[in-house]
Amino acid sequence: MTAAHVTLCFLLRDGSDGQEVLLGTKKTGFGTGKVVGVGGHLEAGETALEAACREVREEVHVTVVPQDLVFAGTVDFEFPRRPEWNMFTTVFLTGKWEGEPSESDEITPRWYGLETLPVEQMWADAEHWVPAMISGQRLAVRVILADDNESVAEVHTAACGDSATCLQPGA
Numbered sequence: 359m360t361a362a363h364v365t366l367c368f369l370l371r372d373g374s375d376g377q378e379v380l381l382g383t384k385k386t387g388f389g390t391g392k393v394v395g396v397g398g399h400l401e402a403g404e405t406a407l408e409a410a411c412r413e414v415r416e417e418v419h420v421t422v423v424p425q426d427l428v429f430a431g432t433v434d435f436e437f438p439r440r441p442e443w444n445m446f447t448t449v450f451l452t453g454k455w456e457g458e459p460s461e462s463d464e465i466t467p468r469w470y471g472l473e474t475l476p477v478e479q480m481w482a483d484a485e486h487w488v489p490a491m492i493s494g495q496r497l498a499v500r501v502i503l504a505d506d507n508e509s510v511a512e513v514h515t516a517a518c519g520d521s522a523t524c525l526q527p528g529a
């Protein structure tokens with residue numbers, strides 16, 4: 359089954375105790391109740407970059423533009439017990455945006471220090487790849503979820519180059 363193509367965009371800022379990342383509590387849909395990155399599914403005809411900009415605007419009411427997003431890698435989420443949930447994620451980082459993040463119907467945003475990520479409220483796999491990616495390692499990650507669709511069965515991580523060499527053909 360072909361994985362759905364989704365995006366995530368991590369906004370980064372300098373806080374009083376070091377760098378901070380914008381995450382949010384998901385209010386609806388996939389992963390409701392978890393603290394997640396801002397992002398979602400690509401719409402027909404959209405590139406990952408365009409989708410990331412749209413999702414940031416829709417979910418946290420902030421404007422980011424494609425030229426300010428930095429490609430950070432990819433994450434392939436595989437749910438062997440629920441292959442219809444498989445997702446291929448293109449991840450971006452940015453330190454530039456316009457506006458102040460605010461709550462939407464989909465997410466309640468909040469800034470977190472990189473050293474104090476709320477890993478117990480995030481997907482169990484997140485600690486295996488989120489800190490590395492937001493600290494600037496460009497990675498191609500493959501996450502295989504366990505039979506409960508929550509725990510981590512396997513995580514494979516490889517360095518990846520630019521988006522042209524990292525993305526799946528046709529993605």
Ligand SMILES: Nc1[nH]c(=O)nc2c1ncn2[C@H]1C[C@H](O)[C@@H](COP(=O)(O)OP(=O)(O)OP(=O)(O)O)O1
Nearest residue numbers: 364365366386387388397398399435445481483484
């Ligand atoms: N195992 C996992 N760990 C993780 O950290 N994020 C995951 C994950 N599996 C999926 N995700 C993320 C990727 C994607 O950004 C998000 C799901 O996309 P969406 O929020 O768009 O889904 P929804 O079904 O809620 O919304 P729609 O796109 O509006 O249908 O969940």
